[in-house]
Amino acid sequence: MERKGARRTGALVLAGALCGSLTLGPGCDTHTGPSESQGVTVYEDPDFRGSSRTFDGNAFDLRDIRGPCFGFFDSSEGSWDDCISSVRVPSGWQVTLYEDDRYEGRSVTLTSHVRDLEDLRGPCGDDWDDCVSSIQVRAP
Numbered sequence: 001m002e003r004k005g006a007r008r009t010g011a012l013v014l015a016g017a018l019c020g021s022l023t024l025g026p027g028c029d030t031h032t033g034p035s036e037s038q039g040v041t042v043y044e045d046p047d048f049r050g051s052s053r054t055f056d057g058n059a060f061d062l063r064d065i066r067g068p069c070f071g072f073f074d075s076s077e078g079s080w081d082d083c084i085s086s087v088r089v090p091s092g093w094q095v096t097l098y099e100d101d102r103y104e105g106r107s108v109t110l111t112s113h114v115r116d117l118e119d120l121r122g123p124c125g126d127d128w129d130d131c132v133s134s135i136q137v138r139a140p
Contacts, residue, residue, distance in 0.1 A: 040095040040137050041088040044068045046116035046129075048086050058136045061101035069130075082124075084132045087114045092140030097132045099123045105133070
């Protein structure tokens with residue numbers, strides 16, 4: 001399974017830099033779910049930057065969720081699989097991040113914001129950066 005940085009391409013880095021200054025298009029979907037106050041928001045980059053998506057429920061397999069990262073088996077559309085670098089968790093909410101799809105592999109439960117998943121000890125290069133393949137979200 002590809003891990004840690006293997007999913008990003010130079011074109012995506014350029015597209016991500018342009019998304020902040022241009023009208024949002026399909027490659028720049030920043031909030032494709034509920035508002036941040038209504039769920040847990042994941043970000044492509046550390047410090048809550050880059051593309052983002054807010055979840056108010058579980059995601060069994062992040063390969064099925066359209067996102068900014070491309071892997072070896074991805075078609076022309078990217079996904080959120082192995083693509084999360086920071087997480088905002090509203091007060092009272094919690095999210096469990098899983099290394100593998102189907103809520104399998106190592107996991108970690110968060111109850112507050114994490115600015116950089118590289119700072120959180122985990123299974124991919126000793127951290128959780130670009131290492132999440134499924135998530136479970138619990139509302140207050």
